[in-house]
Structure formats: structure tokens, C-alpha cells
Amino acid sequence: MSQALGLETVGDLLDHVPRRLVHRGELTSFEDLEMESHATVVAEVVSVRTRKMRSRRGSITEVTITDRSGEAADFLYAGGVDRMTLSFFNAWTAARELSEGTHALFSGKVTRYGGKLTMTNPHYAPLDQDDELGALDAMAHVGRPIAVYPATAKVPSDRIATAVRTVLPGIDWSTVPDPLPLGVADRHGYTDLPTAYEHLHLPPDDRSWYRAKARFRHTEALMLQTALVRRRRAVQLRMAPVLDGRHDGVQSRFEARLPFELTPSQVTVGEQIAEDMAREHPMNRLLQGDVGAGKTVVALRAMLQAVDSGAQAALLAPTEVLAAQHLASIEAALGPLAHAGTLGGDPEGTNVVLLTGSMPQSARRRALLAIASGEAGIVIGTHALLSDTVQFAGLGLVVVDEQHRFGVEQRDRLRDAGDGPVPHLLVMTATPIPRTVAMTVFGDLDVSVLEGLPAGRQPISTHVVGLQEHPSWEERIFARAREEVAAGRQVYFVAPKIGDDDEVPGMTLAESAALLAQTPPAGRSARQGDEDNAPDPAESMVSTVWLSELVARSPELADVRTAVLHGRLEAQEKTGIMEDFAAGEIGLLVCTTVVEVGVDVPNATFMVVFDADRFGISQLHQLRGRIGRGSHASTCLLVTRREPDHPSRERIDAVAATTDGFELAQVDLTLRREGDILGDAQSGGRSTLRLLRALDDIKIIESARAEAGEILDVDPSLERHWGLALAIEAYLDEDTEKYLERG
Structure with missing residues (x-):
């Protein structure tokens, strides 16, 4: 149809x-x-x-x-x-x-x-x-x-x-099996299946319609929970390497050289992870912590526990810039412990190896050999780690950084060990996206939460800058950036796209905002609504090209050293720019979301996100997390050319209202729905869930989960619940069902 x-x-x-x-x-x-x-x-x-x-x-x-x-x-x-x-x-x-x-x-x-x-x-x-x-x-x-x-x-x-x-x-309803067991339906007072469908589409009154929806909502919850519990039980029968570490290993020596004390939350979460890794069944844990909460230190301790147990650990990063930064930070944290067998290295330590797609062939061959031989205890890489050419000697732990940047199937590639032991899995995120929140509510992942920030971190002040209401504020943005650079700090200017020279309108952002306010809906003219309208330049997104031109024309920023960073640059050039920025040689970085995750420059204290309405809540929170990483107060401006009542303003207002990533995840889930919790789609634009809503239906989900356990206790193969079995088979194919347990 x-x-x-x-x-x-x-x-x-x-x-x-x-x-x-x-x-x-x-x-x-x-x-x-x-x-x-x-x-x-x-x-x-x-x-x-x-x-x-x-x-x-x-x-x-x-x-x-x-x-x-x-x-x-x-x-x-x-x-x-x-x-x-x-x-x-x-x-x-x-x-x-x-x-x-x-x-x-x-x-x-x-x-x-x-x-x-x-x-x-x-x-x-x-x-x-x-x-x-x-x-x-x-x-x-x-x-x-x-x-x-x-x-x-x-x-x-x-x-x-x-x-x-x-x-x-x-x-003919006699040929249509009811997936909801009679006992469950009677317990909750639901009608039979034919009546439920009639009341769903041709209800005699409102109450009948709501009761029919409740029945189908419960049925959906039971189908999902039965599939989830059944597969989780099967997974628990798989064997995983027992990684119990040792008291005098690399981990204890690393902790002895830490220049700071772990927060109570880091200690507690570390104990949870250590206990999971010491078991013979695979860990499947989500580590949630706000930007700067210290997730990397927790993950490093877990990787060293794997090394102390004679296994390898892999850290999967979404970008080469972030992978390189992880390598640098881990090597700096470990010191000689990261260079066993080399001049000046600690013979009781391990080796840390980087593998990315842009590495020279000679370096790539050396990395692959170190991984295959087991010489590399910790392997850091991008999607290149997922290649069939990568062979581990004994992979015991997979750590996925910023899990929302990877598809579920991509993340699971490293854990695919056939019938052998399944590596433990630790996924990290600073802002749970809707899919992750939904899966957490559904009980698929064991969850650890890092609370609070390490000592010395300053809060970030965030403000929405509406250029339609306040066109004069554009000049103040550039002046404010100049003041920050003059104080010895550094600045990010973030644009939603790279752009081309011929796409740049010859106007300021405030002028384009004013023009946007006058632009009628697509296909309607500004006169009487009966002429076709060509795309207006005000509708174009701010690009790094346009932003660079505005910076070059700004008298306040005339003597500020500026660089442009985006995804079209060669990997070596991107790395060089980030190294110069981290070293303080660049005062203003005009960039795209290439800096969204992991970029750590403590001296950067001012960020302006242009056309912030073009970004999602998770992206904005991640971008904001690039500042406020030192001991100086930081400010983030979310600039929009949209009118105050535009739907996108609700998102950026939410980001400005709080720096709590978990609160923002709840807002994100409410605004975008769960996304496709059973597949790769994580944008929230569509939902495999037909009626269930993770935040609204927690009680139904919990009830269905208990009922699924009771059903499987007495009927593991669902032979006596064939209606439910057929519904699950029709609703979840084998690949989709696996997504439930992979998280």
C-alpha cells in the first residue's frame, strides 16, 4: 500500500x-x-x-x-x-x-x-x-x-x-495465533485478539481503544523481552577468558605512578569491571560518564588487567585523530611501561601499538606482526582493526570509545571468535544516545556510571545566540573570541559543513538571518504565494569556507593565527594542525565535527557552534566537551539564525540549560524516540518499536521481562507457546535478534 x-x-x-x-x-x-x-x-x-x-x-x-x-x-x-x-x-x-x-x-x-x-x-x-x-x-x-x-x-x-x-x-481468526499467552492476557484483563484488533481500528469508545493499545504494547514488550532473555541466557553459556590480573603486574605499577588520586566513582566502577572480567562468561558493560569524568583512566586499568592476565586488549576509536591522541595519552600515562623490550623501556611492562588506515605500509606491517605475535599487549586503532587481515594472538578485552560512532555490527566484528572464547566488551560514551538509553531500560547492558568530575575542572557556561533577535551580537562573538586569545587561551569555531568557495554568500551571518526571517516556505514567493522560489542563500548552512572568510574580514581577529580543520584534509595534515593547536601555536581553529570526540586541549576555553540548530543534542554536548578540560572557566555559544519558535530551538535550549549528559540523553530520547533499537539505525528518526516507549513504559517492560523469564523457565524452546515463537520469528530475524544482545 x-x-x-x-x-x-x-x-x-x-x-x-x-x-x-x-x-x-x-x-x-x-x-x-x-x-x-x-x-x-x-x-x-x-x-x-x-x-x-x-x-x-x-x-x-x-x-x-x-x-x-x-x-x-x-x-x-x-x-x-x-x-x-x-x-x-x-x-x-x-x-x-x-x-x-x-x-x-x-x-x-x-x-x-x-x-x-x-x-x-x-x-x-x-x-x-x-x-x-x-x-x-x-x-x-x-x-x-x-x-x-x-x-x-x-x-x-x-x-x-x-x-x-x-x-x-x-x-479467519482461527488461523491467526495469539502471541500473548492466555495466562498473561487474563492476568492483565486484556480482550481476545480479534476484539483487540477491532477496538484498535474501530473502537466503540476511547477507553476500548486505549485498552487495545495496552494489549498490543504488552505483547510487543513480551516478544522483545523473550527474545532478549533467551539470547542472553545462550550468551551466558559461552566461555570468555578469565582475566583476573595479578597484584604485582603492570596495572599496579601504573597506578603507583599516577599523579592524582582516583575519584571514588572511578574506584567503584573499576571494581565492577574487574569482577566481570574475572568471570568465565563474557562481560557486556556500558561505561557512562559525562565529558571529562575520567572514563579513559578506567578503561586503561581494565586493559592492563587483561595484559596482566596474559591477554591482549583492543581500543576501538572512531577517528584517526582520536586514535592518535589515545596512543599519546596512554603512552604518556604508562611511561616506560608502554615500551617493553625497547631501549629505556620497562622490561616488565607491555607494548602499545597503533593501527590506522592511513599508516605507511611498512609501519602497518610492523603493527600487524606485533598484534599477531602477541608482542602488543594494547592495540589502539580505528575501523582498520576490523579488517580481516588483523589477527590477534589472544584478544581478551574490547574497549569501544564513543560507541555511537560505530554500527552495532562493526563493533561486534572484534568479538566474533567463532566457537572459541568471547572477548569481554566495554563500551564507553559521554552522552547516551536514544538507542543506548532504550537498550539500558530494556536490560540488555550492565551499566556503570561515573559521577562527578575530577578535581580542578571548571563548569562550562553555555548560551544560545539568536541572530534573528540580536543581529548585533555577531560582532560581539568575534570580539569575545579575540579577548579569549588575548588572555592566552584558545578558541574553536565550529561549522556544520566544509563547503565550497562558490557556495559562500557575500553577507554576514546576521544579514543572512534577517533574510531567512523573510523567506517563505519552499515553493512560495514572498509576494502572494503563487510563484516558484529559488533556494535562498540564507537557507544554506554555515561552512568552514564561509566562516574562514568572515574571520579574515573581522578586524578583531586580524592578528590571530587561524587554521582550518575538516575531514577532506589528508590525515597527516589533520594531525599536524591538531598538534600545533594542542601546542598553543594556533589561537583559533575553524573546524567541523572532526573535533567532536576525544580532542583534548586544556587551554581551549571558548567555543562557538554556528548553525547549532543543525546538530543533534548528543553532538552539541560532545562538541562542548572539547572545552572546560583545564582549570580555566569556559564558555560555549550556540549560534542560530532560526526564528525563536522554530522546532530546532528546543534542542539547543535544552543543551544550554544543562551540562548533565544523562539529563540531555533523556531529553534526546523524548524528542527523537528510541531509534531502531533492534538494528543499525541509531538516529531516532524511526523506531522498530511500534507502541513501546522506553521512558514511558518501564513498568510494562519490567513486567514483560519477568513474564518472559517465567515462560522460558518452563518452556525454553517455546514449544508450548508457539504463537509467541512465531511472532518473535516474524518480528525478529536472526541477525536482528543478535542486535539485542550486542548492545
């Missing part, structure tokens, strides 16, 4: 859950609509006007609709907050079928033009025509609520409702 909606079978259609219910006579509030998103509303037509277009042939029909929310305030004319204007091009049927006073279902993309809500060429279905309503009328005329479905422009809600009503009566 729709590739975009994934409705290919009758089962897909029945599992397409209505987004909400509406009732005849009730109108949808416009206040809750999200800009730039597809929406379905029930509204009343206020006026209809058709006129000829000015610059091209044809006509435009403008329909004004209302949600009547403004009646109490006497908003009875177009332009009030309770109005929306619909534009139909060459649509004579709309002018004929939509008359004043008509109630109808309208579906389309919601935009704002001239301060007013608009939709262009929306789909509509009048609710007052008894002979043309199809499924909508059949539900409404008996007083049933009307189901409003998630829809697209090509497949609107009323067509989905018609399809559901067509197929529902013809289903």
Missing part, C-alpha cells in the same frame, strides 16, 4: 496503529502542530476564495480553516491564532467541495508564512457528506471515534481507514 509506511501485507496494515482518535464535532487544536511535519487535522472551513495567479497560468484556491480555539477571544477573522490557510493550485474540486461551515479531515505538511499557519495542496476528506465518506462515515454515523493514522501525502489517513475496514471482516 505504501513503501514509505511499510504497509505491504494485511498484517502490516492491522499493525499500523492509529495516531489518535477524533470525534464528530471536535476540532483539532492547531497549537500542538509541529512546523515542517506532516499532520492530519479536523477543522472547519471559514472561507473559500479562488483567484487567478499573477505570474503563471491557472488559479489558486485559498481555503481558511479554523480550530475555533479563538472564539473565546473573539478571533473571528482570518489572521487569528485559530486560523490556517490552505492553498490549492488549479484545484476546482476543492473550491466546489469545501464550502463555509464544512468540517473536514485535512492532511499535509504544516509550514508558517507571514506568521500564519499554512498547508499547500493538502489532501482532504469532508466529514459532512454521508455518501462519500467510506470508512470515516461508517465509523462516525454510529457515534464511533474516527481513527487518525500516521500517513503520507500519497497515502492519507482516510484511505488507510478505508483499507482497514475493507480487510478486517474477512479475516
Whole structure:
């Protein structure tokens, strides 16, 4: 029925859950609509006007609709907050079928033009025509609520409702197994499966609809938890190397040379990890700690425990810059202990080896030999570690830094040991992304949390800079950066893209923000909305090229040594720039998100993120973590050219409101949903979960997890619960199910 909606079978259609219910006579509030998103509303037509277009042939029909929310305030004319204007091009049927006073279902993309809500060429279905309503009328005329479905422009809600009503009566329910065991259904007071589907799509009242949703939500939770518990139990039967370390090994000698005391949280988390690694079953632990909380020291202690146990440890980093920094910091922390067998090295130590894709062939061969022979106790690398040419002598521990930068399958490559021992796994993150939060709630990962910051760290002050409201603040940004450099500090200017010379508009950011404020929705002109509009330069993202030009033209930054860092540069050039910046030879670094993770320059105290609305919450928090790493107070400015009520402002306001990464993860999950918790997709844009929501349904998830354990205790193969087994098989193929346990 729709590739975009994934409705290919009758089962897909029945599992397409209505987004909400509406009732005849009730109108949808416009206040809750999200800009730039597809929406379905029930509204009343206020006026209809058709006129000829000015610059091209044809006509435009403008329909004004209302949600009547403004009646109490006497908003009875177009332009009030309770109005929306619909534009139909060459649509004579709309002018004929939509008359004043008509109630109808309208579906389309919601935009704002001239301060007013608009939709262009929306789909509509009048609710007052008894002979043309199809499924909508059949539900409404008996007083049933009307189901409003998630829809697209090509497949609107009323067509989905018609399809559901067509197929529902013809289903032979005796051939459809119920995945929810009878005992579970009775315990929670749920109806049988046919009734649940009828109440989901054709509910007699609101309560029946909510109870049907609760049944399917519980079913989904039970399916996922049964698959998860079953696979987790199977994994626990796999063997892992026992890495119990020793009291007089490299780890104890490293700890003796630490110039600082571990925080209580680092000690506690270290003990949790040490206990896991000393067991004969694989550790699967998530180490969460805010930026600068000291995760790397904890991970290094775990890697040294593996070395002391005669095994190897691998640290997987997302970028070559970060991998090189890990090598430098670990070698500095270990000193002679990192160079066993070399002149000046400690013979009782180990060897640390780096492997990246851009290494010269000779260096790569030496690294591969050291890894294969076991000479290298700690191996640091990027995706190059995942190559089939890399052979470990005895890999005992895999540490993944910034886990959200790797796909699940990529991370698991290092653990794929066939039928042999499975290496222990430690994944680290400074900001849990929605997928990780969801998996944590689902009990897939053992979680350790580092709380607080090491002594001497200063908090970061974060502010949103809206150039539409305050255009003069652009000059102040550059002046503020100059003051920081003059004080001996360093500055990051971050742009969302690299850009090309021909993409740079000849204007300041404030000028482009003002132009953006005047730019109508796509396809609408600023005059009467009936001419095509070319892409406006104000809509382009700030690039490093554009930013570099603005810096070069700024009198405040004329004598500041500036460099540009982005992903198109050769690896050697990127490394050289970062080394110069770390050494204090560069005062201002114009860059992309190549500095997002791991870059450690304690003297950098000022960051400006331009077009911050183009970044996600996790990215912004990670970027901000590049400052505040020393003993000096630090400031982060989140610059946006968007209007104050733009949806993206909610994200950057959230980042400015707190530096708590875990609080931000909760906000991120709420705004973006869980993402695809059963697969590679981690953006949150879509969710494998149909009804479950990790934050809202914790009690249901916990109940389903206990019920899954009870079921598997008496029926491990699910032979007596074949409906549940078939549902799991249909819902989770083998590869997808594995994602549950890989985290």
C-alpha cells in the first residue's frame, strides 16, 4: 500500500496503529502542530476564495480553516491564532467541495508564512457528506471515534481507514495465533485478539481503544523481552577468558605512578569491571560518564588487567585523530611501561601499538606482526582493526570509545571468535544516545556510571545566540573570541559543513538571518504565494569556507593565527594542525565535527557552534566537551539564525540549560524516540518499536521481562507457546535478534 509506511501485507496494515482518535464535532487544536511535519487535522472551513495567479497560468484556491480555539477571544477573522490557510493550485474540486461551515479531515505538511499557519495542496476528506465518506462515515454515523493514522501525502489517513475496514471482516481468526499467552492476557484483563484488533481500528469508545493499545504494547514488550532473555541466557553459556590480573603486574605499577588520586566513582566502577572480567562468561558493560569524568583512566586499568592476565586488549576509536591522541595519552600515562623490550623501556611492562588506515605500509606491517605475535599487549586503532587481515594472538578485552560512532555490527566484528572464547566488551560514551538509553531500560547492558568530575575542572557556561533577535551580537562573538586569545587561551569555531568557495554568500551571518526571517516556505514567493522560489542563500548552512572568510574580514581577529580543520584534509595534515593547536601555536581553529570526540586541549576555553540548530543534542554536548578540560572557566555559544519558535530551538535550549549528559540523553530520547533499537539505525528518526516507549513504559517492560523469564523457565524452546515463537520469528530475524544482545 505504501513503501514509505511499510504497509505491504494485511498484517502490516492491522499493525499500523492509529495516531489518535477524533470525534464528530471536535476540532483539532492547531497549537500542538509541529512546523515542517506532516499532520492530519479536523477543522472547519471559514472561507473559500479562488483567484487567478499573477505570474503563471491557472488559479489558486485559498481555503481558511479554523480550530475555533479563538472564539473565546473573539478571533473571528482570518489572521487569528485559530486560523490556517490552505492553498490549492488549479484545484476546482476543492473550491466546489469545501464550502463555509464544512468540517473536514485535512492532511499535509504544516509550514508558517507571514506568521500564519499554512498547508499547500493538502489532501482532504469532508466529514459532512454521508455518501462519500467510506470508512470515516461508517465509523462516525454510529457515534464511533474516527481513527487518525500516521500517513503520507500519497497515502492519507482516510484511505488507510478505508483499507482497514475493507480487510478486517474477512479475516479467519482461527488461523491467526495469539502471541500473548492466555495466562498473561487474563492476568492483565486484556480482550481476545480479534476484539483487540477491532477496538484498535474501530473502537466503540476511547477507553476500548486505549485498552487495545495496552494489549498490543504488552505483547510487543513480551516478544522483545523473550527474545532478549533467551539470547542472553545462550550468551551466558559461552566461555570468555578469565582475566583476573595479578597484584604485582603492570596495572599496579601504573597506578603507583599516577599523579592524582582516583575519584571514588572511578574506584567503584573499576571494581565492577574487574569482577566481570574475572568471570568465565563474557562481560557486556556500558561505561557512562559525562565529558571529562575520567572514563579513559578506567578503561586503561581494565586493559592492563587483561595484559596482566596474559591477554591482549583492543581500543576501538572512531577517528584517526582520536586514535592518535589515545596512543599519546596512554603512552604518556604508562611511561616506560608502554615500551617493553625497547631501549629505556620497562622490561616488565607491555607494548602499545597503533593501527590506522592511513599508516605507511611498512609501519602497518610492523603493527600487524606485533598484534599477531602477541608482542602488543594494547592495540589502539580505528575501523582498520576490523579488517580481516588483523589477527590477534589472544584478544581478551574490547574497549569501544564513543560507541555511537560505530554500527552495532562493526563493533561486534572484534568479538566474533567463532566457537572459541568471547572477548569481554566495554563500551564507553559521554552522552547516551536514544538507542543506548532504550537498550539500558530494556536490560540488555550492565551499566556503570561515573559521577562527578575530577578535581580542578571548571563548569562550562553555555548560551544560545539568536541572530534573528540580536543581529548585533555577531560582532560581539568575534570580539569575545579575540579577548579569549588575548588572555592566552584558545578558541574553536565550529561549522556544520566544509563547503565550497562558490557556495559562500557575500553577507554576514546576521544579514543572512534577517533574510531567512523573510523567506517563505519552499515553493512560495514572498509576494502572494503563487510563484516558484529559488533556494535562498540564507537557507544554506554555515561552512568552514564561509566562516574562514568572515574571520579574515573581522578586524578583531586580524592578528590571530587561524587554521582550518575538516575531514577532506589528508590525515597527516589533520594531525599536524591538531598538534600545533594542542601546542598553543594556533589561537583559533575553524573546524567541523572532526573535533567532536576525544580532542583534548586544556587551554581551549571558548567555543562557538554556528548553525547549532543543525546538530543533534548528543553532538552539541560532545562538541562542548572539547572545552572546560583545564582549570580555566569556559564558555560555549550556540549560534542560530532560526526564528525563536522554530522546532530546532528546543534542542539547543535544552543543551544550554544543562551540562548533565544523562539529563540531555533523556531529553534526546523524548524528542527523537528510541531509534531502531533492534538494528543499525541509531538516529531516532524511526523506531522498530511500534507502541513501546522506553521512558514511558518501564513498568510494562519490567513486567514483560519477568513474564518472559517465567515462560522460558518452563518452556525454553517455546514449544508450548508457539504463537509467541512465531511472532518473535516474524518480528525478529536472526541477525536482528543478535542486535539485542550486542548492545
